[in-house]
Structures are given as C-alpha cells and as structure tokens.
Amino acid sequence: MAILEVNNVVKNFGGLKVLKGATLSVNKGTIVGFVGPNGSGKTTLLKIIFSLLDSDGGSIAFNGNDITGLSSHKIYRQGLSFAFQLPRLFLRMPVLDNLIIAARQQHGEGLLRSLFARRAWSNQEEMLADKVFQTLNFLELTHLAKNNTGELSGGQRKLVEIGRALMADPEMMLLDEPAAGVNPVLGKKIYQKLRILCEQGMTFLVVEHKLDMVLDFADWVYMIDHGKIMLAGPPRDVIESPDFYTTYVGEKNNASS
C-alpha cells in the first residue's frame, strides 16, 4: 500500500528545469533509497514534498490525502518528518532542547497553557525526557546533553539532526543523506536503527550516495537523473542495470566497492 505518492512534479529555477515530471510512490513500512548524480533534483523533490519549496506542477498525496502546497507544519502534523542534509540546529540552545522540541503535541507550547497549565506540561516534559535520553544514548551523545549545539562538531550536529527527526515519532521520514559526515560504524548503526523502526511500521525515503548502504538496507530504489525518474526496482536490480553505471557510477566501477 502506497503511503506517499508523488505524481508528475515539475520544478523550474528560472530557466533551469530541475524536475521534469518526477513520479514515485513509497510503500508503507519500507525503506526506499533515492539515488542520483549531484544536481539531479533529489533534495529539491524532498523539499517540495515537505513544502519547503513550491512546485510548478504535479501533486503529492500522503496517506491518500492531497498535501500539495500545504504548509510544512501541517504536513508534519499529518505524520511526516524531515531531516536536512546540512544540519539546521538551534545553535544557541542545548542539545536537550534541540531534541525535546521535536516531540509532537506538547501541552506547554500554547501561550495560555504555558502559563496556566504548568503542572500538565512539566509532567509531560518529564516523560519526554526519558525519550530524549534514550535517543541520546543511541546516538552516543549523552555526555553532551547540556552543551549548546553550536559547540558540537559537524558529525555530532548531524547526529542531533537525525535524533530530532526520530523524536517526532512520525509515520514516515524523509532523510537527506543521514549517514553523510558520520563515521562509518555509526553510519551503519543509524541504518540498523532505521531498519528496526521500519519493522515496527515506519516508512523512510532516504537520499543516499553510499551504494553499499543502499544495497544493505533499502527495499526499493529510485534513481533520478536530469529531473526524471530513470530507474526503479529492488536495489540489486537497479544497481546492476547497465544504465545505472553510465549515468551514476562511471562505467568501470563496481557497485560494492
């Protein structure tokens, strides 16, 4: 059953046609890899799905509801979350706050309830805190919990960005290169975590350049080139297809190297 359906999305930046009718669908409870050369429109499509960019045509449906052009915060509330390729953290705030803010439906985030329902939201914070520390333990960042994210290294920031998306407990996540800039062991660990979440029913659309990760963890792969989906299928079929080599890897390379 398709949870996300992207239909014929078009995007132009001035005269540059970045997406020329991209169509893809993601089944519930799967990890879908999204590959393609630099500049082929991967991130653009992800941003259009999340309404961070407006499309120039086409439609997007999530769980059967049309979400084309809906504001980002409403899309999030429908159960989709997004992690940026370059971390967009709140640098003058501690790691803890960066994570806890991503939780859904917090009582204390309304103006009046923050003032008059202190007990309700502080109880909720207490509960969310457990989840924050679980996430921190998983990402091996517990010792940095109280540091401002501005003091963290690039790789650590990337981890917080992933952690933030995980805190949201979404039905589906859009991840833009979750393992980029992270050491290989932890990168693998992130994917293993995604696999576990996937088995619990979460769905992922992941932009990824590392083909071994795609081979190991994806259920399905789309390859985009020049703004159009060129190949689709199970990872091994796509990666072993001759077209894949010519457009993406370069002719002589081997997929698993």
Added chain:
Amino acid sequence: MDPLVFILDALVFVGVFMLLALSLNLEFGYTGLGNFGKVAFFMVGAYIYAIAIQFGLPFYLSLVLCALVASILGALVSLPALRLREDYLAITTIAFGEIVRIIFKAEQSIAGGVWGISIPSIFRDLNLSIRMSVVANLLLVYFVVIVVFIVLQLLTNSPYGRVLRAIREDDEAVSVLGKNVIYYKVQVFMIGSAVAGLSGGLYAQYLRFIEPNMFLPLVTFFVWIMLILGGSGNNKGALVGALLVEFISRGSRILKDYVALPVDAHNVQYIMFGVLIILIIMYRPDGLVREKPLKADWIERKITHGNS
C-alpha cells in the same frame, strides 16, 4: 529641586523603560524579531490612555485599553511585516513608528496635534505633596513592572519560550518540526506591543502631558541600547540595561554642574553610549547579563540519575 524627588523621578522613568526593554527583549531577544517601531506602540499607549482618561474611564480600565489597542495594532502591523526578511522588517517597523507620530502630530482633532494633550493625575484627589505623588507613581509603575516581569519569566522558561528561542535560531527548521511559526510571531508581536502600550499609559499618567515630539525614533534606539548593554535573551538583562541607560542619561546632566566639560553636556551621554556599546560588543557580546538555558528540574534529575 529636592534631590530625593530627582532620584525617585529617575526611577519612575527607569520603570517605564524597563517595560519597553522587556517587551523588545521578548520580540528580539527571544524570538529574533527586530522591531524598530517600538516607540509607535509606546505612543499609542500614551495617547489611548490620555483619551480614555478624558472620556472619564477609571485609570485601570484605561491601562487595560492601552494594552489592548496596542496589541491589536501590533497584530495588524505584524501580519504583513512578518513575511519579510529581518532587515526589511526593521525598515517597515521604523517607518510605521514615524507614520504614527506624524498622524498624531497632523490630526489636531485626535489629541491636540502639536499642542499635545494634558491628562489629569489619578492621584489628584489625594492632595499629595510632590514627593508623595512621585512615590505613588513609583509604586504603580513598579507594580506593573513586577507583574510583567513574572509573566514573561514564566513564559520564556516554558516550552513556549523554547519554541520562541528556536524561531530566533532558524524559523524554517521550526516549521519543519510542526510549529506554526507565523502564529507564534504574531502572538509575540501582540504581547510585546501590549507591554509597550502599558508602558506608554504609565508614562502619560506620570507626565500628565504628552505631545508628538516626545515620541521620536530616538526612544526606540534608547530601548535597543538598553537591550544591547543589558543583554538580550534574558529578562534580567533588560532590567539592568534600562537602569544603566537612564543612570548615564541622567548622570551626564548632573555632571555639568560639577566638572567643566569641553563639550555640550547634553551630548556627553551619546559619547558614553557609543563607547559603552563598542566595549560591550568587543568584550561581552552577549551583554552584561547573559542568556541562560531553559530552567528545567528534570534535566538535573535525569543527568544525575543517569550518571549514578
């Protein structure tokens, strides 16, 4: 002049400016909205108070009305302005401030135009001495300051405040996390404007006379200096900044009686502000009182628990 009255009078002004600094701190210090039209809401508060008192409203209702009208105006201004980038927001709000002043100046029918408007003191019937009437105003102003300070302190140390700080850091990332950023920004603009309106009402009540030239853009810049010196992102910093700026401003006026100055005494304060701002930005860019992370007991509990 009675030196004690001089000091008390200065403290009343400090209180009025503390409210303005607190309101700008909520908008800029916590939420990152550069409002350069603060004086407009201050002015609207002062005029609404004057007009309401003349209509015979009791002073507390007049003060509520100041806050209400200023916050509605804040919402109306913010709806178009908040879609702009930071620098354009600054330009738009500064223009708004001037427009409001020019309207009050040109339209004599509203509140006397250039001739200004007088307001009867609410303490008139008590037959207070000058000293006691200043004290009465002092108590009124600081009562409001304390209430506003407590409310803002609670607000900014809650999940609501956390969202505001996050908006200051990166508003697109906040909307990706499911928060309606525009909604928050409009609310903040409304609260900030309401506090500025209250401050204007108290100012009018104390001075008993207002005219448009009291509300030059300079007032806005003074509030900004308070925030830069005191420290933005911390309500205590706003209070310290207001005290410091008023102290320098008044102090420089007394100074001329004691030392022979090579420059006009009135300008000494501007020289001092310039030097202070440069020093603060070089050596303590966060201001005298730094921003503190959100207070939360659970953090301490979890961390100590986790380590044990």
